[in-house]
Amino acid sequence: MTAARAAILVTGSEILLGRTVDTNSSFIARELDRHGIRVIRTVAVDDHPTSIGDGLRDLLASGADLVVTSGGLGPTHDDVTMACVAEAAGLPVALDERVLARIEQKVAAFAASRGTDPAAYDRGNRKQATVPVGAEVLGPVGTAPGAIVPAGSQRIVVLPGPPAELAQMWPEVVASPLLASLLGGAQPRRVLRLYGVPESEVGDVFADLGGDADGTETTICASRAEIEIVIRHRPDAAAAAAHLADGFRERFGRSLFAEGPERLEEIVLHALRGRSWTLAVAESCTAGLVAARLAEVPGASTVLLGGVIAYADDVKRDVLRVPAATLRDHGAVSAESARAMAEGARRLLGSDVAVAVTGIAGPGGGSDTKPVGLVHVHVAGPGVERALERRWPGTRAAVRDWSATSALHLVRLLVRDA
Amino acid sequence: MTAARAAILVTGSEILLGRTVDTNSSFIARELDRHGIRVIRTVAVDDHPTSIGDGLRDLLASGADLVVTSGGLGPTHDDVTMACVAEAAGLPVALDERVLARIEQKVAAFAASRGTDPAAYDRGNRKQATVPVGAEVLGPVGTAPGAIVPAGSQRIVVLPGPPAELAQMWPEVVASPLLASLLGGAQPRRVLRLYGVPESEVGDVFADLGGDADGTETTICASRAEIEIVIRHRPDAAAAAAHLADGFRERFGRSLFAEGPERLEEIVLHALRGRSWTLAVAESCTAGLVAARLAEVPGASTVLLGGVIAYADDVKRDVLRVPAATLRDHGAVSAESARAMAEGARRLLGSDVAVAVTGIAGPGGGSDTKPVGLVHVHVAGPGVERALERRWPGTRAAVRDWSATSALHLVRLLVRDA
Numbered sequence: 070m071t072a073a074r075a076a077i078l079v080t081g082s083e084i085l086l087g088r089t090v091d092t093n094s095s096f097i098a099r100e101l102d103r104h105g106i107r108v109i110r111t112v113a114v115d116d117h118p119t120s121i122g123d124g125l126r127d128l129l130a131s132g133a134d135l136v137v138t139s140g141g142l143g144p145t146h147d148d149v150t151m152a153c154v155a156e157a158a159g160l161p162v163a164l165d166e167r168v169l170a171r172i173e174q175k176v177a178a179f180a181a182s183r184g185t186d187p188a189a190y191d192r193g194n195r196k197q198a199t200v201p202v203g204a205e206v207l208g209p210v211g212t213a214p215g216a217i218v219p220a221g222s223q224r225i226v227v228l229p230g231p232p233a234e235l236a237q238m239w240p241e242v243v244a245s246p247l248l249a250s251l252l253g254g255a256q257p258r259r260v261l262r263l264y265g266v267p268e269s270e271v272g273d274v275f276a277d278l279g280g281d282a283d284g285t286e287t288t289i290c291a292s293r294a295e296i297e298i299v300i301r302h303r304p305d306a307a308a309a310a311a312h313l314a315d316g317f318r319e320r321f322g323r324s325l326f327a328e329g330p331e332r333l334e335e336i337v338l339h340a341l342r343g344r345s346w347t348l349a350v351a352e353s354c355t356a357g358l359v360a361a362r363l364a365e366v367p368g369a370s371t372v373l374l375g376g377v378i379a380y381a382d383d384v385k386r387d388v389l390r391v392p393a394a395t396l397r398d399h400g401a402v403s404a405e406s407a408r409a410m411a412e413g414a415r416r417l418l419g420s421d422v423a424v425a426v427t428g429i430a431g432p433g434g435g436s437d438t439k440p441v442g443l444v445h446v447h448v449a450g451p452g453v454e455r456a457l458e459r460r461w462p463g464t465r466a467a468v469r470d471w472s473a474t475s476a477l478h479l480v481r482l483l484v485r486d487a
Numbered sequence: 488m489t490a491a492r493a494a495i496l497v498t499g500s501e502i503l504l505g506r507t508v509d510t511n512s513s514f515i516a517r518e519l520d521r522h523g524i525r526v527i528r529t530v531a532v533d534d535h536p537t538s539i540g541d542g543l544r545d546l547l548a549s550g551a552d553l554v555v556t557s558g559g560l561g562p563t564h565d566d567v568t569m570a571c572v573a574e575a576a577g578l579p580v581a582l583d584e585r586v587l588a589r590i591e592q593k594v595a596a597f598a599a600s601r602g603t604d605p606a607a608y609d610r611g612n613r614k615q616a617t618v619p620v621g622a623e624v625l626g627p628v629g630t631a632p633g634a635i636v637p638a639g640s641q642r643i644v645v646l647p648g649p650p651a652e653l654a655q656m657w658p659e660v661v662a663s664p665l666l667a668s669l670l671g672g673a674q675p676r677r678v679l680r681l682y683g684v685p686e687s688e689v690g691d692v693f694a695d696l697g698g699d700a701d702g703t704e705t706t707i708c709a710s711r712a713e714i715e716i717v718i719r720h721r722p723d724a725a726a727a728a729a730h731l732a733d734g735f736r737e738r739f740g741r742s743l744f745a746e747g748p749e750r751l752e753e754i755v756l757h758a759l760r761g762r763s764w765t766l767a768v769a770e771s772c773t774a775g776l777v778a779a780r781l782a783e784v785p786g787a788s789t790v791l792l793g794g795v796i797a798y799a800d801d802v803k804r805d806v807l808r809v810p811a812a813t814l815r816d817h818g819a820v821s822a823e824s825a826r827a828m829a830e831g832a833r834r835l836l837g838s839d840v841a842v843a844v845t846g847i848a849g850p851g852g853g854s855d856t857k858p859v860g861l862v863h864v865h866v867a868g869p870g871v872e873r874a875l876e877r878r879w880p881g882t883r884a885a886v887r888d889w890s891a892t893s894a895l896h897l898v899r900l901l902v903r904d905a
Contacts, residue, residue, distance in 0.1 A: 083708040085526045087517025088715065088748075090510050094531070099505025108503045110542075113512070113529040116706065124528070127545075145690030145707050146698065185685060192694075193687035211880065212687075231709075233881030267603060269611035269630075272563030276610075280564065288534065289563050290501040291649075297506065330506075350775075350796065356782030357768075357775020360796045364774030367850055367883060375796040375806075378768065378778045384793040384836055418802055432785055462629065463651030465785060 073106045073135060073251040076128040080140040080150055081230060082115040092232050093139040100239060101137075105253035109133060116147045125157040129223055134251055136223070140230030142213035144193025151216065154227050155201035158220035162199050168206050168214050169198035175212050207241045210234040217247045224248060257307065259300040259314040262327040264478050271296055271321070278316040282309035293474040295326075295333075326481065334366050337477050340484040341372045346421035346450065348480065350376030351389055351414035353401065353427040354444065358473040374418045379410060389413030402427050402439055404456055407447035415449050422450040422483070426476045430468045444472045448483045455483045491524045491553060491669040494546035498558040498568055499648060500533040510650050511557040518657060519555075523671035527551060534565045543575040547641055552669055554641070558648030560631035562611025569634065572645050573619035576638035580617050583624060587616035590630050597630070625659045628652040635665045642666060675725065677718040677732040680745040682896050689714055689739070696734040700727035711892040713744075713751075744899065752784050755895050758902040759790045764839035764868065766898065768794030769807055769832035771819065771845040772862065776891040792836045797828060807831030820845050820857055822874055825865035833867050840868040840901070844894045848886045862890045866901045873901045 077097050083089040094111045101108055112128060114120040121141065128136045141150030155162045172194045173187075180187040190212070197213050200206055204227075207215035213229040215238050226242055228235045243252065263271065268291040275298075281287050284306025290297045298317055302310035318325060327336060341348055350360045350373075357378050363369050379385040382401050386393055391409040399405040410425035428444030435441035446457040457479050461471045495515050501507040512529045519526055528549060532538040539559065546554045559568030573580045590612045591605075598605040608630070615631050618624055622645075625633035631647040633656050644660055646653045661670065681689070686709040693716075699705050702724025708715045716735055720728035736743060745754060759766055768778045768791075775796050781787050795806050800819050803809040809827040817823040828843035846862030853859035864875040875897050879889045 081708070082706045082717075083710075083715070084513070085516055085529065086520050086717075087513045087515070087526075088708065088717075089710060090508065090513045092508050095502070095505045095508045097505070098503055102504050108505075109533075109538075111503065111531040115527075120527075143690075143707075143709070144687035146694065147706055180685075185688070189685065189691065190687050193690060231881075231885075233885030236882055267598075267607065269562035269608050270603070272561075272611060273607065276564065288500045288565055289561075290499070290506065291561065292501075292507060297501070299500075299504075299506075352775070353793075354782075355779070356787075356791070356793070357770070357777070357779040357796060359775070360798070361773070361775040361779050361887075364772075364798065364848075364887070365884060369774075370798055373774070373798050375774070375798040375802040377795055377806075378775060378793040380778070380782065380788055380791050380793040387837075388793075388795075388835060417806060418799075419805075430782075463649075464654055466783060467649075467651030469779075469782070 072253065072256060074133050075101050075106045075108050075135040075137060076131060076133040077108060077111040078124045078128055078136060078138045079111065079113040080116055080121050080138065081113070084113050085115045093230065093235050096232065096236060097137050097139065104243065105256055106135065106251060116141060116149065118149050118153055121150055121153040122157060125153060125225070129157065129220060134223060135226065135248070137226040137228065139228045139235060142197065142215070142227070142229045144190070144197055144212065151200060151227060154218050154225050158201060158218050158225060160201040160203055160218065163202050164195060164199050165206060168200060169194060172198055172209055172212050172214070175209060179212070205245055205247055208238050210237040217242065217245050219247065224251070256301050257304055257310070258302065259310050260328055260330060261298040261314060261317050261325055263296045263298070263321050263324040264294060264326050266296055266321055266324045268296055271298065274317065274320050278313055282306060285309050285313060287313060294471055294478070295474070326478070332366070333474065333477050334363050337481050338363060338366055338369055338372045340481055341422065344484060346372070346484070347374050348372050349374050349414040349418035349420035349423040351410035351423060351425040352376065352378050353380060353385070353410070354430045355426045355469050355473045355476070356380055358469060359424060359426060359476050362473060362477070374420050376414055376418065385410060389417065400439065402429055402443060402445060404445050404447070404458060407445035408449070408454070408456065411447040411449040422448065422480065424448045424476050424480050426472050428468065428472055430465045432465060442468050444468065446472070446476045446479050448479045450483055450487060453483055453487045455479055490671065490674060492551050493519050493524045493526050493553040493555060494549060494551040495526060495529040496542045496546055496554060496556045497529065497531040498534055498539050498556065499531070502531050503533045511648065511653050514650065514654060515555050515557065522661065523674055524553065524669065534559060534567065536567050536571055539568055539571040540575060543571060543643070547575065547638060552641060553644065553666070555644040555646065557646045557653060560615065560633070560645070560647045562608070562615055562630065569618060569645060572636050572643050576619060576636050576643060578619040578621055578636065581620050582613060582617050586618060586624050586632050587612060590616055590627055590632070593627060593630050623663055623665055626656050628655040635660065635663050637665065642669070674719050675722055675728070676720065677728050678745070678747055679716040679732060679735050679743055681714045681716070681739050681742040682712060682744050684714055684739055684742045686714055689716065692735065692738050696731055700724060703727050703731060705731060712889055712896070713892070744896070750784070751892065751895050752781050755899050756781060756784055756787055756790050758899055759840065762902060764790070764902070765792050766790050767792050767832040767836035767838035767841040769828035769841060769843040770794065770796050771798060771803070771828070772848045773844045773887050773891045773894070774798055776887060777842065777844060777894050780891060780895070792838050794832055794836065803828060807835065818857065820847055820861060820863060822863050822865070822876060825863035825874065826867070826872070829865040829867040840866065840898065842866045842894050842898050844890050846886065846890055848883045850883060860886050862886065862893070864890070864894045864897050866897045868901055868905060871901055871905045873897055
C-alpha cells in the first residue's frame with residue numbers, strides 16, 4: 070500500500086496576523102504520521118470565505134487523499150469553515166436537530182458554571198448545528214461540532230480551532246469508518262537523538278557514512294541543544310537504515326539520549342523514578358520553566374516535589390540559604406551560587422536530587438565578565454553532583470529555554486552516571 | 488498606497504511531521520503587520536528541493552509582493568532553501584568570501600566555547616557562504632546567513648529556522664533598501680481585549696451593533712480565557728470603527744482589560760509596579776507557569792521576587808506552612824488551601840502580593856466532588872484578597888494554561904480594585 074497523502078488547512082485571521090501560534094497543524098501532522106499518512110503541505114489562510122475556499126480547492130487539487138482543516142467553527146459571524154467545506158465538497162448544509170440538542174446540553178452546563186443565561190447562546194448554537202448533508206458529525210467537545218465530509222473519493226476532516234478541543238476530538242477521527250481505508254501503519258524508521266553535538270559534525274558523519282541509500286531518507290534537525298536524526302526507510306531498506314543508525318551510534322554513543330520520540334521530560338522523570346529519587350528545583354532566570362515542563366507529564370508528582378523560584382537575591386539568601394558571602398564574592402550568577410541553590414532546595418524540600426539554574430537571560434544585566442546568555446546549572450544528588458556553565462546565544466526567551474533544557478539534561482546525566 | 492501583500496514559506500520536514508511547532512511564521516506575520524504588510528497565506532513544506540521549489544513558485548504566482556522563507560539554511564546536506572530560492576529567482580549562486588570570513592569568525596568562537604575543533608565545520612561553512620549573486624546577505628547571527636533576493640519586481644527574504652536567530656536577524660530585514668518601497672505604516676485599527684465573557688455573546692453584540700460597515704473589518708478571536716476584538720478600518724472609516732469600539736466598550740466595559748497588543752504579563756507587572764508592589768507565587772498544578780510567564784518580560788525582576796512550587800502536599804505544609812488541618816479537612820485543591828498557600832508565600836518571601844494556584848490538571852486524580860479541571864486561585868495583598876474557583880474543560884495542558892492565565896487576571900483585578 071502506498072502511504073496516503075494529507076494536507077492541512079489552518080484558518081484564522083489571528084494566525085496570519087501573528088497573534089496566535091498555530092499548534093494544531095503540528096498536532097495533526099504528528100498524529101497522521103503515526104498512522105502512516107504523509108503530510109505534503111500545511112497552509113494557513115485568513116477567515117474570509119474566499120481564502121478558505123481557495124485554500125480548500127488548492128489542497129484538494131494537490132493530490133491529497135485527505136484535507137484536515139482546523140478553526141473557523143465558532144458561533145460568531147466570521148466562522149465560516151463548515152459552509153466553505155460543504156461548498157468545496159459540493160454538498161448542501163442543513164440544521165441537524167440531534168447535533169443541536171447535543172450542543173444545547175453542553176452550553177447549558179457551561180452557562181450554569183459561569184452564571185450566564187443559556188438563551189444568549191441560541192443563535193450561535195443553531196449556526197454550529199448547521200452541517201453538510203452526508204457528513205459524519207464529530208463531538209462536540211466544546212460547543213463546535215467537527216465533521217468528516219466526503220468530497221468524491223477524497224475526505225475533508227473539519228476540526229475546531231481550540232487546541233484542547235481538537236485534541237479531544239481526534240480519537241473520533243481515527244475511529245471513523247470514512248477514513249478506515251486511508252489509515253495504515255507508520256512507515257518504518259529509526260530515530261536517534263543527541264545532546265551536545267554540533268549539527269555540522271552530524272552532517273559530516275552522515276556524509277562519511279555514504280549518505281542516504283536507495284530507500285532511506287534521513288533528516289537531521291537541531292532544536293534547543295538537541296539534534297534529532299530520523300532515518301525513514303522502505304521495508305526492504307531496513308539493512309541500509311540499520312547501517313546508518315549503527316554508524317551514528319558508534320560515533321555519537323555518549324551523546325545519544327533517546328532512540329524514540331519520548332519527551333526529554335519523560336526521560337528525566339523515568340530515570341529518577343528508576344532510582345526512586347525525588348526532585349526539587351531552584352530556579353532563577355528560568356523562573357519555574359524547568360518544573361513547569363516536568364509537570365506537563367501526567368504522573369510527574371511521583372517524582373517532582375516542587376521547588377523554589379529564587380528570582381530575587383533575597384530569596385536565594387533567605388529561602389534557599391545561599392550564604393550572603395557567596396552572593397557577594399561570586400555573584401548570583403556563578404558556579405558557587407548555583408551549587409548553594411541546589412543544596413538549599415534539596416535541604417528545604419527534602420528531595421533526593423535538586424537542580425539549580427541561575428543566569429543572565431538579557432537583554433539587560435550583562436557585563437564584560439558575565440555577558441548576557443551566561444548560565445550556571447548545578448545538580449546535587451546523594452553523594453553526587455554535576456555542574457555546567459554555558460553561554461547561550463540569542464534572545465531572552467531562547468536563553469531561558471535552552472537553560473531549562475540543559476538543566477533537564479544535566480539531571481539525566483547525573484542519574485545515568487551515578 | 489495599497490498595502491503590500493506577503494506570503495510566508497516555512498520549510499522543514501520536522502514541521503510536516505509534527506515534531507516541531509512553527510513559531511516563525513507567527514513572528515514574521517506579526518512584524519509584517521506592524522509595517523502594514525498583509526500576509527495572505529502561510530505554507531509549510533518539507534525539506535525536499537521539489538517541495539520548496541513548488542512552494543516558492545506557487546507563492547510568487549499568488550500575487551505576493553514579498554515571500555519570506557524560514558528554515559533550510561543549516562550546514563547539512565538536507566538544507567537546500569538558498570539554492571531553491573536562487574533557482575526560483577533565476578539567479579546563479581556563488582561562494583561569497585566575505586560572508587565565509589564572517590561565518591568562520593562566528594564558528595571559531597562557538598567551537599572554542601564547546602572545546603571542539605573548528606575544522607569540523609569547514610564543509611558546512613562553505614556551503615552556508617554560497618548565496619545567490621545579487622542578493623543582499625543578512626547576518627549571520629548563528630552560522631547561517633540570510634538574504635534578500637530580488638525576483639523580478641518581487642522580493643524573497645530568506646531567513647534561518649532557529650527562532651532566536653530569525654528574530655535577531657529581523658531588524659536587518661526591515662532596514663534593507665531592497666524592501667523600503669514595500670514597508671509602510673500599519674493599517675488603522677482598534678483592539679479591545681475582554682476577560683470572562685462568552686464568545687457568542689460578543690458575536691451577538693456585534694450583530695446588534697449592525698456588524699461591519701463599509702470599510703471596517705472586525706475579527707473576534709477567543710483564546711485562553713480571553714477574547715480579542717480587532718476592528719481594522721480604512722482611514723476614511725474611522726467613525727464607523729469608533730462606533731463599533733464604543734458599542735463594545737459600553738457593553739463590556741468591566742471586562743475590558745486592554746485596548747492594545749501588550750501582553751497580559753506586561754499589564755500585570757505594570758499594574759503592580761504602579762503601586763510599588765512586589766509579587767510572589769505559590770503554584771501547585773501550574774508548577775511554575777505563572778512565574779515563568781511573568782519572567783518572559785524583561786525587567787520582571789523589579790516586581791517578581793520568586794515563589795514556591797508546592798507540587799507535593801508536604802511542600803505546601805512544610806515550606807508554605809499550610810496547616811495540616813486545612814489540607815486534611817478541605818483537601819489540597821480547595822479555596823482554603825489556596826488561601827493558605829498565598830498567605831504562606833507572602834510571608835515567606837516578604838512580598839506585598841502573592842498568588843496561589845491549586846487544581847486538578849488531570850487526566851487522573853479527579854473525583855465526583857473534585858473533578859479534573861477544578862482549579863482554585865487566591866490572591867492576597869495588603870488588606871485585600873480575591874478568590875476564584877473554575878472548572879476548566881480540556882486537556883492537562885489546557886487546564887494548566889488557563890489556570891495560569893486566570894491567576895494573572897486575578898492579580899490584575901485585585902490591583903485594579905484595591
